[in-house]
Amino acid sequence: MLRRLHSAPGLVAGLIVAFMAITGSVLSVQPVMDHFAVRSTTVAMNVAALANAVSTHLTGVERIVHAASGAVTAYYDGGKGVAAALIDPATGAVLGDYSPSPIFVFFTELHRSLFLGMNGRFASGMSALALAVLAVGGMLLLVKRLGGWRKIFVTVKGTISQRLHVELARIAIVGLLVSSLTGGYMSLTSFGVIASTSPVGQFPASVDGGTPALISSLSALQAVPLADLRELVFPYAGDPTDVFTLTTASGQGYVDQATGALLNFTPKSVGQSIYETLYMLHTGQGLWWFGALLGLAALCVPVLAVTGTSIWWLRRRNQIKVANNAGARHADTVILVGSEGNSTWGFAQVLHRALVNQGHQVHTGAMNDLATAYPAARHLLVLAATYGDGSAPTSANRFLSRMARFKPHPNLSFAVLGFGDRSFSHYCRFAQVSAAALAEKGMDQILPMATVDRQSPQAFAQWGQDLGGKLGNALALEHVPTFPPTISLSLASRTDFGMEVQAPTVVMRFTLPKREISHWWEHLAFGKTMSFQPGDLVGILPPGSPVPRFYSLASASGDGELEICVRKQTGGLCSEFLHNLQPGERIQAFVKANPDFRPRKGISPIVLIGAGTGIAPLVGFVRHNDRHRPLHLYFGGRDPASDFLYAPILGEAIADNRLAGLVTAFSRIVGGGYVQDRIREDGAAIRDLVSSGAQIMVCGGDKWPRALSKASIWRWPP
Incomplete structure (x- = not known):
C-alpha cells in the first residue's frame, strides 16, 4: 500500500x-x-523621517513600500501615470527608477x-x-x-x-x-x-482637519522604526480630512496628518501572522x-x-510471468514468493518449471496471496526474501496477518528458503519469522530452513537437490540471473606470475572500446565508454556457459583500460579460459557496480588487507590516491621472486606518498610467521588508526589467513 x-x-x-x-x-x-542589491545600513531611520525625505525628493508621493528584502520603493505621480523609484533606506534619497523584472x-x-x-x-x-x-x-x-x-x-x-x-x-x-x-x-x-488577512480597521469617523503638519513631526510616524514598516499610504493631496494609512509588522491604523495621532489601530490577526x-x-x-x-x-x-x-519501469519490466500455473485449489504443490525487486521470482520460476517437468500440478503466487486453505496441496514451498534490515518485502508484507485465517489440512507440509545478504545484521530474518509462523500451524517441515546468500545459484541448486531427495524427484535447479548486455573487450597485454610456486596468476589489461551512441537514453545509461571504479566487478562469460564469473577491478574507466588479476583454478572454466587468452583475443563482459567496497570519502587513514589476487582492487585504490591520504597495505603471497603482484607499482606509490606503508608476507620463504600474526603485532598501531577514523578493507578468499601459513614478513620501507 x-x-x-x-x-x-x-x-x-x-x-x-x-x-x-x-x-x-x-x-x-x-x-x-534582492538581498545583494539592497544597500545595507545601520542607521535607525524612523518612518516620519523617511516619508519626509521622500516627499522632498519626489512630488505627488502616493505610497511607500518596505519589502521583506529591505528594499524601499516609493510610488508617485510621474505625470503620465504612477511611477516608482528605489529609495535609499539610510537617507530617503532617490536611487533610480524601479520596475519589476519581467522575467x-x-x-x-x-x-x-x-x-x-x-x-x-x-x-x-x-x-x-x-x-x-x-x-x-x-x-x-x-x-x-x-x-x-x-x-x-x-x-x-x-x-x-x-x-x-x-x-x-x-x-x-x-x-x-x-x-x-x-x-x-x-x-x-x-x-x-x-x-x-486581518480585518480592516474602520476609517476614522472624525479627524482634526487642520493644517497638515510637517511629516517629520508626526508623532505616530516617529514612533515606528523603518524595520517595522510594511506600507505607508499618503493622504489625498489637498484634502485635510484625509489620513495616512500605516501598515506595520504588528497591524494597521490611521495617522492624522495635522496632529500626528494614531487612530483606530487594528492588531494583526493570528491568521495573517501565520500566512506571512x-x-x-x-x-x-x-x-x-x-x-x-x-x-x-x-x-x-x-x-x-x-x-x-x-x-x-525496471520493476514492471522485471516482473516474471509463470507459465503453466495451476489453480491454487487444484495444485498439489504451492510456491509462495516474497520479493522486493522481483529477483526472487526468477528462482521461483526455475523451481516451478522443474516441478512441472516432474509431473506436479504447481501453483506459484505471492506470499500476500496466501489462501485460507489449499485442498489438494501436499507441499507448500515458501521462497522469502528479506527487505532492508529484517522487514517483509513488498509481495509478502501482508503474509503474517493472513496467517491468522490460514487453515492447513493435516497432510500439508512446508519448506522455507530464505534469500538475503549476509552483510545485513538480520540476515534472512523475515524468512525465519515466516518459517516459525508456519510451524505454529502444526505442519511438518519437509526440510529445515535454508538460505541463499546474495542470490547464489550454487546454494539454490543444493537446496533443490535436498528438496528433490525428500519429494522423491530429481530436481536440477539451474538459475541463471538476468545480466546487463555484454561488451566485447580485446586483451591489450598480460603479465604472468606464480608459475614457479604452482600458483599461476595473470594480470590482464583490456582495451576499452568507444561505444557508439544512437539514442539519448543510451548516453544517459552507458556514456561513451563503460564506466567503473576500482573495486567494482566485471562479469565475464566464459565460452559454453551462460553464468558469468566476477572479478574485482584494479582500474577505473578513466585509466583507459579494464584491469583484473586472475589466478588459475584447476578445472575452473573461466580462469582457464582467461589464462589461455592471448593479446588481441576478446572476451564478452559487463560491469557491475560494487558501491559497498569503496574507500569512504575524506582523508582518514585506510588499512588495506589483501591475499593473492585480492590485492587487485586495493592497488586500484592506491593508484588513485591523489590526495595522499594514509594508506597502509598488508599483502600475502608465496614467493617475492615469483608472485609479488604489482611490486613496481607499489614501489612507485611508496616513493610518491600514495602508499604510507607496506607489509608483505610470503609463505614459501624461510623465516616463518603469518600475516595475521604481523597484524596482531601491529595491533596497537592499527587500533590507533581505527580510533582516528581509519577504515579497514579486506579483499581475498574468505579463508585467506589459513592459506598464508609459515609467512615471512617483508616491510616496505625496510
Whole structure:
C-alpha cells in the first residue's frame, strides 16, 4: 500500500510537479538578488523621517513600500501615470527608477496559476499536495527499507538510479516538505478556505482637519522604526480630512496628518501572522538564504522524477510471468514468493518449471496471496526474501496477518528458503519469522530452513537437490540471473606470475572500446565508454556457459583500460579460459557496480588487507590516491621472486606518498610467521588508526589467513 501510494502520485503528477519545482527554483533566485542589491545600513531611520525625505525628493508621493528584502520603493505621480523609484533606506534619497523584472513577473504567474486563472491555481495547489504525499511516502519507504529511523543515513545499496534517488531525496526531503506544505497552505488561502488577512480597521469617523503638519513631526510616524514598516499610504493631496494609512509588522491604523495621532489601530490577526510566516518560508522573501536552499531542493525534483520513473519501469519490466500455473485449489504443490525487486521470482520460476517437468500440478503466487486453505496441496514451498534490515518485502508484507485465517489440512507440509545478504545484521530474518509462523500451524517441515546468500545459484541448486531427495524427484535447479548486455573487450597485454610456486596468476589489461551512441537514453545509461571504479566487478562469460564469473577491478574507466588479476583454478572454466587468452583475443563482459567496497570519502587513514589476487582492487585504490591520504597495505603471497603482484607499482606509490606503508608476507620463504600474526603485532598501531577514523578493507578468499601459513614478513620501507 505504501509503495503504491508513493508511486501513483509520482507517475500521474510527476510532470507537473517537476515543472512547478523548476519554476519555483527560478523564483528562488529573486530574494537572493534582492538581498545583494539592497544597500545595507545601520542607521535607525524612523518612518516620519523617511516619508519626509521622500516627499522632498519626489512630488505627488502616493505610497511607500518596505519589502521583506529591505528594499524601499516609493510610488508617485510621474505625470503620465504612477511611477516608482528605489529609495535609499539610510537617507530617503532617490536611487533610480524601479520596475519589476519581467522575467520574475512571468515565472511568478506561471508558478502560481500556469496563466490559467483560478483553474491554474487549483492545479498548482494539487501539485503541492502530490509533492507532499511523495515526500512523506518516500521517507516512510526509506525508513522501512533501512530498518528504522536510526538508520536513516546509512549507505543504500541498489542500482545507480536507486542510489541516486535515495541520496537526493535525503538531501532535499526537508526543503520539499516545507515547499509543498507552505504552498498548499497558500493555495487554500487563495480560495478563501483559510483566512490570510486581518480585518480592516474602520476609517476614522472624525479627524482634526487642520493644517497638515510637517511629516517629520508626526508623532505616530516617529514612533515606528523603518524595520517595522510594511506600507505607508499618503493622504489625498489637498484634502485635510484625509489620513495616512500605516501598515506595520504588528497591524494597521490611521495617522492624522495635522496632529500626528494614531487612530483606530487594528492588531494583526493570528491568521495573517501565520500566512506571512509561511509566505516567507515558501518564497524566501526576507529569508534569502533559506529561499536559496529551497531552490536547490526543488532542482532535485526533476531528477527524482526521472530516477523514480526508471525504478518503476525496471520493476514492471522485471516482473516474471509463470507459465503453466495451476489453480491454487487444484495444485498439489504451492510456491509462495516474497520479493522486493522481483529477483526472487526468477528462482521461483526455475523451481516451478522443474516441478512441472516432474509431473506436479504447481501453483506459484505471492506470499500476500496466501489462501485460507489449499485442498489438494501436499507441499507448500515458501521462497522469502528479506527487505532492508529484517522487514517483509513488498509481495509478502501482508503474509503474517493472513496467517491468522490460514487453515492447513493435516497432510500439508512446508519448506522455507530464505534469500538475503549476509552483510545485513538480520540476515534472512523475515524468512525465519515466516518459517516459525508456519510451524505454529502444526505442519511438518519437509526440510529445515535454508538460505541463499546474495542470490547464489550454487546454494539454490543444493537446496533443490535436498528438496528433490525428500519429494522423491530429481530436481536440477539451474538459475541463471538476468545480466546487463555484454561488451566485447580485446586483451591489450598480460603479465604472468606464480608459475614457479604452482600458483599461476595473470594480470590482464583490456582495451576499452568507444561505444557508439544512437539514442539519448543510451548516453544517459552507458556514456561513451563503460564506466567503473576500482573495486567494482566485471562479469565475464566464459565460452559454453551462460553464468558469468566476477572479478574485482584494479582500474577505473578513466585509466583507459579494464584491469583484473586472475589466478588459475584447476578445472575452473573461466580462469582457464582467461589464462589461455592471448593479446588481441576478446572476451564478452559487463560491469557491475560494487558501491559497498569503496574507500569512504575524506582523508582518514585506510588499512588495506589483501591475499593473492585480492590485492587487485586495493592497488586500484592506491593508484588513485591523489590526495595522499594514509594508506597502509598488508599483502600475502608465496614467493617475492615469483608472485609479488604489482611490486613496481607499489614501489612507485611508496616513493610518491600514495602508499604510507607496506607489509608483505610470503609463505614459501624461510623465516616463518603469518600475516595475521604481523597484524596482531601491529595491533596497537592499527587500533590507533581505527580510533582516528581509519577504515579497514579486506579483499581475498574468505579463508585467506589459513592459506598464508609459515609467512615471512617483508616491510616496505625496510
